[in-house]
Amino acid sequence: MRSPLALPACLLSLVLATLAQNEGSPIDYAPLVNQSCPDTNTAPLIRQFTPETQSLHPDESSFINARLKDVIPQAWADWIGDGSKIGYNQSVVDFFKNNSAKIGISISGGGYRAAQYGAGVLSGLDARNDSAKQAGTGGLLQVSSYIAGLSGGSWVTGSLFFNDFPTIEDLVFGNDHLSGWILDLDLAAPDGLNLLNDANQYFFGSILWSVIAKANKWIDTSLTDPWARMISYHFLNETTRSNFFTNETAHGAGQLWSNIPLIPSYAQHQTPFPLIMADSRPAGSNLTTQLAPESVVYEITPLEFGSWDPNLSAMMNLSYAGTHLSNGTADNDTACVRAFDQAGFIMGSSASLFNQILDFANNKISSFGKDGQGLLYSLQRLLRSTRTRADDVANWPNPFHNIKNDTFQDSASKWLEFIDGSSNAENVPLGPMFVKARGLDMVVAVDGSADDLQSWPNGSSIVFTAARLTNVLNASHLPFPPIPNTTDQFISTGVRRRPTLFGCNPAQNPPEYPLVLYLPNSPPVKGDDPVTNTGTFQIDYTQKHSRLFIDQTHTNTIAGFLEKAAAADPQWGVCLQCAAVDRARYKSSPPIIRSETCAECFTRYCFDPAHPPDGSLVVGRKVNFVDPDPEGLGKVVGFLQKNVVGLSLGVVGVIVAVAGVIGWL
């Protein structure tokens, strides 16, 4: 154990209290310790189950049911109307509305690329967007029950909630009261040109101030903490261009994931239910390579966190995350921790890929370029004075200590080591959608992975998920429908370049698996130069590039796919509506017959394992990235690497400044 920055805690808290503003301050990042615990006889902090007895948190069930009853029927009506376009009559449509298919959307990781790809896709599925509505695709978001995010996908998900679920246009680019993502200010060095200038110094100082405040509660920090704070500046709602380099707001510190239920759009069931995914490495293993599929995968909801994996099968009340429990009990009545579930820390935990990056010898992340090295360098420097434990993972006090000690890998550990949700190769957070108790009918896989040399996906995440569901989660989760079995087949069938439906013709009723819609990041259908296949570690985008990125993704999402044509499919909106209602047919006995219109759609969009499509059907696409704003980017690419020496001096400067304040007092 290394001790936190050696400042007298009482002095520091005096400084912090003095400087704190009414609007909140960056030190609100510090969890509250020595809090009274609930009476665990009446309000257990942990719930345990088995794959056979698994059940949803009661508040998750009531949220989903309320949304299905009060909100989604009208959303269906707004989307599919009287059903005549998709070939069903009014009485069937009424049945669909009453027996809604339960739909989830999963957004992959991949840094800013994945966050923007996820945003562009959501925009194309959002009824509030005029061109999406016009194309017939806008509406799927409104009828969805769940949305899951992993790493970069967790950033767009978290951002949607903590900005009260605005349109993507407003979320990313801002409006009268939202400031947008401000992606042109570099994630790690926002005032790029000179790291020693006042603005960058203030920024590093604020971040360090937050992290020190947490460490001073004797809660172990890591690289994930400054990382979490940097992410908060862009994706939470308290940072504008004009307050970026000030302490005028908390920059998202103090906003808690467990407070999502207080956000108006959520409270009114106007949003899907959010799920964030993170992996864990066996505590103390120091593992830096790809995780084995067995290692426990966690999910974080606004209500609880834990795992459905058979070997854990337990959940912890999220409001008390950060508390050490043993066999479900805290050390004493006032040993509880609150406010550990900082929104930035949740998004940072899901995106905590440092253990792999730090392993330079085995590093398998091909896109980890010079900017990534600079980012890492700056984070390490920030952490130097506060690190107290494994620095390359997100450190979570283990509430599952002494639970399931015969199967749970970390039952003996006091800590959990969370790492990036993609560390086991599942980059699209599909696992949570297959949990049996959730009973999903359709899952949309939004895949912004960078698998090949041009940073396009090749299905590797889907192949891995299918295998993990079969080999590890057989008892607790539904299986995956048939897919191209290898990445080579994803490529040769063209499935990685176009929207595809998996599992269109289940053998059983109820169907043995959900319908899966695969939406890979892929080149523009009309043959334009692509701007969306950027590197995972590109941590700033000019406004022009970001604009084109979202527009290009949006345009592709509403375009569908035509065989042997570089053009949009005018029927795609109809076909998407067909897919969205399809599983509701099975809720009638015998199942309602698929309409002719929909059957025709399915011949074109469904993957039939007996007759897989041919990749040569996808024509006229350009695959090489073309920088849409070369002058804008030239200023920043490789910048951090060039400035490593300056950066190190800069952080030393910050530490001196903090010490200076103490001295002055």
Ligand SMILES: *[C@@H]1O[C@H](CO)[C@@H](O)[C@H](O)[C@H]1NC(C)=O
């Ligand atoms: C509506 O369609 C269903 C299924 O095709 C059919 O059974 C039913 O008779 C139709 N109802 C009306 C009012 O046409």
Ligand SMILES: *[C@@H]1O[C@H](CO)[C@@H](O)[C@H](O)[C@H]1NC(C)=O
């Ligand atoms: C749908 O549900 C409403 C309210 O429960 C009911 O009045 C109506 O008959 C149902 N319609 C169908 C087609 O099941």
Ligand SMILES: *[C@@H]1O[C@H](CO)[C@@H](O)[C@H](O)[C@H]1NC(C)=O
């Ligand atoms: C930010 O969102 C929170 C809810 O998460 C809300 O309470 C707060 O008013 C918002 N702040 C701003 C500046 O919009």
Ligand SMILES: *[C@@H]1O[C@H](CO)[C@@H](O)[C@H](O)[C@H]1NC(C)=O
């Ligand atoms: C929590 O309480 C213990 C004594 O029970 C005390 O030693 C410790 O300093 C307290 N921690 C904080 C951060 O107040």
Ligand SMILES: *[C@@H]1O[C@H](CO)[C@@H](O)[C@H](O)[C@H]1NC(C)=O
């Ligand atoms: C915020 O306050 C901290 C601690 O005093 C300081 O180091 C930092 O420079 C300040 N940041 C800004 C943006 O003013």
Ligand SMILES: *[C@@H]1O[C@H](CO)[C@@H](O)[C@H](O)[C@H]1NC(C)=O
């Ligand atoms: C992991 O690293 C820590 C600190 O360096 C060391 O004490 C521990 O033995 C290592 N664990 C393993 C399994 O190598």
Ligand SMILES: *[C@@H]1O[C@H](CO)[C@@H](O)[C@H](O)[C@H]1NC(C)=O
């Ligand atoms: C854990 O707690 C349960 C009751 O909550 C008790 O039945 C069980 O014996 C405890 N196990 C251990 C190892 O203390």
Ligand SMILES: *[C@@H]1O[C@H](CO)[C@@H](O)[C@H](O)[C@H]1NC(C)=O
């Ligand atoms: C209660 O437990 C906490 C955490 O282990 C510890 O810091 C604190 O000193 C304990 N308080 C008392 C009164 O024993």
Ligand SMILES: *[C@@H]1O[C@H](CO)[C@@H](O)[C@H](O)[C@H]1NC(C)=O
């Ligand atoms: C697990 O806990 C039980 C109950 O305390 C104990 O009897 C058993 O020996 C423990 N098993 C292991 C592998 O530690």
Ligand SMILES: *[C@@H]1O[C@H](CO)[C@@H](O)[C@H](O)[C@H]1NC(C)=O
């Ligand atoms: C579950 O735990 C058992 C006992 O430790 C272990 O043998 C098995 O590999 C684990 N299974 C998974 C899927 O991790």
Ligand SMILES: *[C@@H]1O[C@H](CO)[C@@H](O)[C@H](O)[C@H]1NC(C)=O
């Ligand atoms: C709809 O999305 C497009 C493409 O990103 C965008 O240009 C347009 O402004 C959006 N419209 C609305 C109303 O948000």
Ligand SMILES: *[C@@H]1O[C@H](CO)[C@@H](O)[C@H](O)[C@H]1NC(C)=O
């Ligand atoms: C994938 O593998 C399964 C099981 O081996 C096989 O039945 C199926 O035909 C394969 N699918 C394709 C598209 O090759």
